[in-house]
Amino acid sequence: MLKTITALILWLLALTVQAAPITIASARVWPGADYTRITFESAVPLSHKMTVLQDPDRLVLDLENVELGATLKTLSDKVQGNDPYIKKIRAAYFKPGVVRVVVDLKTETNPSFFALKPAGEYKHRLVLDIYPKQDPLMAMLDQRAKGDAAPQEEQGGGGWSPSTDIKSAEAAQAVEKSIKPDSAPAAADNTPDADDNNKPLPKNGVDRLITIAIDAGHGGEDSGAHGASGTYEKDVTLAIAKRLKSLIDAEPNMRGVLTRDADYFIPLHGRVVKARKLQADLFVSVHADAFTRPDAKGSSVFALSENGATSAMARYLAKKENESDLIGGVNLDVKDPYLARTLLDLSQTATINDSLKLGKAVLGRLGEINNLHKGMVEQAGFAVLKSPDIPSILVETAFISNPEEERKLNDDAYQTKLATAIVTGIKKYFASNPPLARSKMAMQ
Structure with missing residues (x-):
């Protein structure tokens, strides 16, 4: 009972x-x-x-x-x-x-x-x-595909036009105005011409507009790492990415494209797909991560590895970054038609070699404004770097878990220095590794 x-x-x-x-x-x-x-x-x-x-x-x-x-x-x-x-x-x-x-x-x-x-x-x-209802990027690509049937102009080969940039010219100018003139290089003090097709050709033989995909790490639900003072990695990376875009746009033959321009989440593979849809020449992912010890400090640059991580730190950071989709939230029931054709199971040796060259150039410039966590480009299995045909690097600008570096990351002038170091490294890379003539990427 x-x-x-x-x-x-x-x-x-x-x-x-x-x-x-x-x-x-x-x-x-x-x-x-x-x-x-x-x-x-x-x-x-x-x-x-x-x-x-x-x-x-x-x-x-x-x-x-x-x-x-x-x-x-x-x-x-x-x-x-x-x-x-x-x-x-x-x-x-x-x-x-x-x-x-x-x-x-x-x-x-x-x-x-x-x-x-x-x-x-x-x-x-x-x-x-x-x-x-219609993906803006796909609409732009459809328009470009129609243009491919007509005779191509030499300038901006592949049908790329500044008007197709995700960010408007006005927004880019607004970002430039937020950069203090005394802390930015001379190139960033001048607003880019509205008509980039009239930019003079550079002396390195590049006769088309170079497209650089700038990836601000994390966003939206995925705030990334947190600093002791409450700084979110997603906010710092977006601020630096916008400054980097402004500096790149000021160059006579370059155009920066942001994978995200506000506080919202993009899946890791979606960032790769966007860069490939835009036929980017380079992919630069900006981060400011944390470690278990607050005394960890310094800037780092990473490239993809097909054979394991080069250090325990690289393996730790790659694992954290690759968990971004779990935090940010990805609908696994919706299959991106471009994903299977983007993360191809093929040897990426040539692309990784170019990524290492780019990383070395950027790391050298970062070493002029900050301590380096390691004096070499490290490698690990970062999902966001898995483009088979675009040299890609992940830049850990500093450790947001380090109180002193967190303070610097919140400083406008220091953000500009970081962006300047990255764009200077990119220019150094292209000086000895000029981009090839635009060709169709394997997206059909």
């Missing part, structure tokens, strides 16, 4: 727990040029249903057994006026036990919806990614 009563009590308690409404611990909105992400975080998985409606365009999300708390009621306050896709968000009880969240859209979109298990500092997450 006692066992029966105990079992009944436990059953009733279980029903009570199940009936208790779920609290949304946090809700976040990450707007970006590529897509906008909405994240709902909770202690347990959320039961949900999404519907896409038109006239007007909106997304309807029904959350079952969820409490309509302050987090959901104030979600619309997190929507920025310049969000390219979201007009506003509304939340209310649709029926007993069901909270309905309505996302009013500015245009027709292509939404992606998925759940993430706990990772890093996050609990269970329900993620809504809102993409444009």
